[in-house]
Amino acid sequence: MIMVNRVDPMLKPDPARVMARPFGPFGETRATRILARVMTLSESQVADQLALVLAEFEGRHHRLERTLLIRFEDLRKYLFLDEPLSEQRRMLIGAYFTQEYSVESAALFNPSMVWHPDQAGVPEGARRFILSLRSIGEGHLSSITFRSGVIGPDCRIALDPVSPFVTAPKVLEDPYYEKVLFERKLREMGQCDGFANDVLGALGDLFTMAELKESVRTMREARRGRRNPEQDLERHAILTLAESNYEVLFDQDTPISERIIFPHSPTEINGIEDARWVELKEEDASSLYLATYTAYDGRITVPQLITTSDFLTFKISTLNGPQVQDKGMALFPRRIDHRYVMLSRQDGENIYLMTSDSLSFWYTREILIKPRFPWEYVQLGNCGSPIETADGWLVLTHSVGPMRKYTLGAFLLDLEDPTRVIGRLREPLLASDATERNGYVPNVLYSCGSQIHGETLVIPYAMSDWASRFATLNLRELLDTLKDGAGW
Numbered sequence: 001m002i003m004v005n006r007v008d009p010m011l012k013p014d015p016a017r018v019m020a021r022p023f024g025p026f027g028e029t030r031a032t033r034i035l036a037r038v039m040t041l042s043e044s045q046v047a048d049q050l051a052l053v054l055a056e057f058e059g060r061h062h063r064l065e066r067t068l069l070i071r072f073e074d075l076r077k078y079l080f081l082d083e084p085l086s087e088q089r090r091m092l093i094g095a096y097f098t099q100e101y102s103v104e105s106a107a108l109f110n111p112s113m114v115w116h117p118d119q120a121g122v123p124e125g126a127r128r129f130i131l132s133l134r135s136i137g138e139g140h141l142s143s144i145t146f147r148s149g150v151i152g153p154d155c156r157i158a159l160d161p162v163s164p165f166v167t168a169p170k171v172l173e174d175p176y177y178e179k180v181l182f183e184r185k186l187r188e189m190g191q192c193d194g195f196a197n198d199v200l201g202a203l204g205d206l207f208t209m210a211e212l213k214e215s216v217r218t219m220r221e222a223r224r225g226r227r228n229p230e231q232d233l234e235r236h237a238i239l240t241l242a243e244s245n246y247e248v249l250f251d252q253d254t255p256i257s258e259r260i261i262f263p264h265s266p267t268e269i270n271g272i273e274d275a276r277w278v279e280l281k282e283e284d285a286s287s288l289y290l291a292t293y294t295a296y297d298g299r300i301t302v303p304q305l306i307t308t309s310d311f312l313t314f315k316i317s318t319l320n321g322p323q324v325q326d327k328g329m330a331l332f333p334r335r336i337d338h339r340y341v342m343l344s345r346q347d348g349e350n351i352y353l354m355t356s357d358s359l360s361f362w363y364t365r366e367i368l369i370k371p372r373f374p375w376e377y378v379q380l381g382n383c384g385s386p387i388e389t390a391d392g393w394l395v396l397t398h399s400v401g402p403m404r405k406y407t408l409g410a411f412l413l414d415l416e417d418p419t420r421v422i423g424r425l426r427e428p429l430l431a432s433d434a435t436e437r438n439g440y441v442p443n444v445l446y447s448c449g450s451q452i453h454g455e456t457l458v459i460p461y462a463m464s465d466w467a468s469r470f471a472t473l474n475l476r477e478l479l480d481t482l483k484d485g486a487g488w
Contacts, residue, residue, distance in 0.1 A: 011468040013104040019166040023099035062165040068094030104135035109462030112277040112449030125153030142271035144261040163258035169248035174208045191237035270298040276330045278385035292329040321362035328381045375401040384449030406444040407431040412482040423482030439464025
């Protein structure tokens with residue numbers, strides 16, 4: 001049996017970490033009534049009320065005054081008069097339409113680990129890392145939060161201090177879209193007939209959201225009197241696709257533990273789940289950090305992609321193609337034979353291998369591995385991106401057995417031909433102990449991405465969909481067990 005060590009620290013959800021998010025909308029009529037009430041206050045009354053708000057809430061938020069002013073701008077359209085308002089009144093109006101949201105009041109789990117892009121000042125033999133986690137708050141709404149830390153030469157893990165604040169990024173107001181990719185996705189959705197062709201035909205090879213909306217408005221006006229349900233469906237598909245591809249930006253001085261990627265697009269309104277991060281190294285030696293994740297709108301799940309080079313600016317985009325289905329997609333960290341490669345689980349049961357010449361579009365798949373042992377009879381899935389070793393691609397798995405018990409396993413793929421499975425564990429690598437069984441979803445161990453540090457495999461993992469911790473094991477022992485035939 002492979003010796004696995006559970007190590008500190010443990011990451012538990014903290015309900016005191018709150019973000020300021022919009023409260024409402026209440027509908028135009030109600031919003032107007034609330035604004036009218038605030039407008040009856042004198043300037044001295046406004047000052048008194050705002051002082052109370054800031055005294056109670058300012059210490060719980062970073063740049064609360066700026067947040068309230070930004071929120072006011074969302075409400076300006078409901079004002080009857082266009083007269084100048086004092087900064088204090090604008091902040092108070094923003095406060096009436098803002099609420100606190102505890103981003104991790106329910107859970108902090110399903111971690112994914114990558115090496116930090118900045119290794120300056122790290123002691124010899126140590127490495128700095130970034131940990132992405134799925135946080136769940138009120139209404140079971142999932143978002144992506146971050147931690148950072150250092151693994152020492154002795155594999156001791158030290159997390160950096162966690163900011164008491166939670167700060168959402170700025171969503172860039174007018175992102176650019178590539179017409180070729182946009183049209184390709186619309187055709188795949190079956191929504192690129194006459195109306196959509198006319199809308200896109202009026203746009204350049206690169207266009208902005210503002211230009212797209214104006215083209216949609218112009219084409220609707222031109223077709224007035226000829227509207228039909230198909231046209232309305234195409235219009236909805238065009239705008240939803242655009243809103244599902246967006247970019248967010250954090251201030252340079254925002255600590256990484258303060259950053260949160262919160263649901264924004266129509267596909268995400270009920271949550272962003274299980275980001276699997278990987279540093280993708282291209283053939284020209286450039287690299288990017290990417291994560292596949294699951295967007296949930298309350299009815300269906302949709303795999304999507306996040307891209308960043310610095311963990312300050314994040315580009316969110318749709319994954320496309322007939323094989324972009326279900327959950328649990330994980331990219332390989334480099335191309336193989338000049339093609340991108342990804343693990344997937346389209347049928348909810350087996351692990352598949354996909355290849356593509358584009359990160360955005362995926363058309364082919366082949367089955368890679370099926371449940372074989374009793375502890376994985378219900379389903380198999382990956383626990384993050386494959387890890388390259390001299391012996392092959394190491395893939396950690398989650399498996400579901402009797403009583404919906406999730407355990408971690410592993411298999412090994414050939415480096416040059418990842419369709420070949422060359423090793424597999426017969427027994428779980430890690431299963432819940434008595435201290436890990438109870439939580440939001442009992443008996444579940446899960447991970448979204450591990451790393452190798454020296455001769456040690458470091459596995460961040462979630463316990464019962466509630467909290468997270470780390471495990472370490474000797475990499476050579478694991479690889480030898482996979483290779484020597486004992487598990488295959």
